[in-house]
Amino acid sequence: MNSLIALPQGEALASTFERWWHTQGEWVEAPNQRRSGESGVQRIRTKAQQLLYSKRQTGHLYRCWRHPLGRPTILRELQAMQALDKLGIRVPKLVYCAAQKSAGQWRALLVTEALEGFVSLEQWYASSNALRASAALNHHLLQQLAVMLSRLHLAGWQHGCLYPKHIFIKCHSARTGDWVELALLDLEKSRQRLFGAAASRHDLSQLYRHRGAMPESDWQTFVATYSSFMRALAPYAP
Known part of the structure; x- marks a missing residue:
């Protein structure tokens, strides 16, 4: 007890x-x-x-x-x-x-x-949630994941253990549209690198190897969106 x-x-x-x-x-x-x-x-x-x-x-x-x-x-x-x-x-x-x-x-x-109402990205793809999600919700999830990680890496931070079980999501449905909240957990291996590109290579390689049930099409959509944000936000990096 x-x-x-x-x-x-x-x-x-x-x-x-x-x-x-x-x-x-x-x-x-x-x-x-x-x-x-x-x-x-x-x-x-x-x-x-x-x-x-x-x-x-x-x-x-x-x-x-x-x-x-x-x-x-x-x-x-x-x-x-x-x-x-x-x-x-x-x-x-x-x-x-x-x-x-x-x-x-x-x-x-x-x-x-506790992150109330959140589930890990690993749980999301392993369950039927991902299959039931609308195309708009799925797109927003991948877009927000790209925004979060590009912001992390442009600031020079490397998560260090970027597995789907350490990325948490909370999905919302409303009349105005579907949207997603994201959070990062387990940061004990995180550190700031001299070059954000090194942090990016390490984390994305790790995430790809451990992506589990995440479809290849979703991965490619995420990478394309992430690359776009990295280029767009680079001039404003800390």
Whole structure:
């Protein structure tokens, strides 16, 4: 059974690390042993039944010239989330993030709100949703995916793990037409490259290899639209 916690207005970011660390829930990503540590994700609910996701890490570090002794990957993910939010790219809403080092061991937490009503691009194509979608909705989905990724890459950011399971979509139907919201998840491998073209090559190659049930025709439509946006937006890149 999930532990329940109260989140009075304005309290979340001031909550203590230990309080969040001892809030236990259901594992949705069991702890993986890697990077000389472990990392996993739990689903938790507040007393108000708000759904949250808590990424928990112990000794799960990355190293770079600025941090040769290692730094929690959660802190790199936080930096990427903040950067993408400034670019107008939707990411999960931050509730709490912190890291502590005790007796030489790092612990880190990243708590975010659930993306209510969203499904992954992987789930979308694996289900009957894609087959039932109107041509207009399908076109808008591919167009918005192209806009989001071109904005990411023109700013020099590389997702680093751009699988369909990390791209989330929410479809809307209205009298005025169908439209789609998109968001990016799992940014712990994200980093800013010196050249946006390098970020683009890495991410698109990765997405193509792991596109799963995405039809080749959809991929070609996406690539053509993405290339068009890259050319059009390049003069306005940050």
